[in-house]
Amino acid sequence: MDPILFLAHVEADGTLAKAARETLAAAIALGGNLTVGLVGASVQAAADQIAGCGATRFLAVEGDAFAQPRYASDAAAG
Numbered sequence: 001m002d003p004i005l006f007l008a009h010v011e012a013d014g015t016l017a018k019a020a021r022e023t024l025a026a027a028i029a030l031g032g033n034l035t036v037g038l039v040g041a042s043v044q045a046a047a048d049q050i051a052g053c054g055a056t057r058f059l060a061v062e063g064d065a066f067a068q069p070r071y072a073s074d075a076a077a078g
Contacts, residue, residue: 001032006055007078009069010040015049028053035059039077041067 006027008020016024027034036055038046043060061077 001030004030004032004034005037006034007037008039008046009066009074010038010043010046012041012067014040014042014045016046021050024050024053037061037078039066039069039074 004027006024008016008023011017024036034053034055035057036047036050036053037059039061040046041062041064043062047058047060066073066077
């Protein structure tokens with residue numbers, strides 16, 4: 001199976017939005033080697049929220065510069 005990267009920006013409260021959780025479910029259904037990437041001001045709540053998703057790796061970029069989703073900061077995080 002091909003590797004799968006799920007990359008999502010967290011909400012202001014640090015959790016994942018419903019649409020992001022649905023996208024993660026679709027990524028899991030593909031059955032590949034899943035890596036989760038989270039971007040935001042603080043990503044711990046989102047990581048805790050999906051800790052049991054079966055990902056082989058969790059990557060995170062967090063800080064005030066990543067609080068608001070923007071192309072420049074999201075591309076830098078990626």
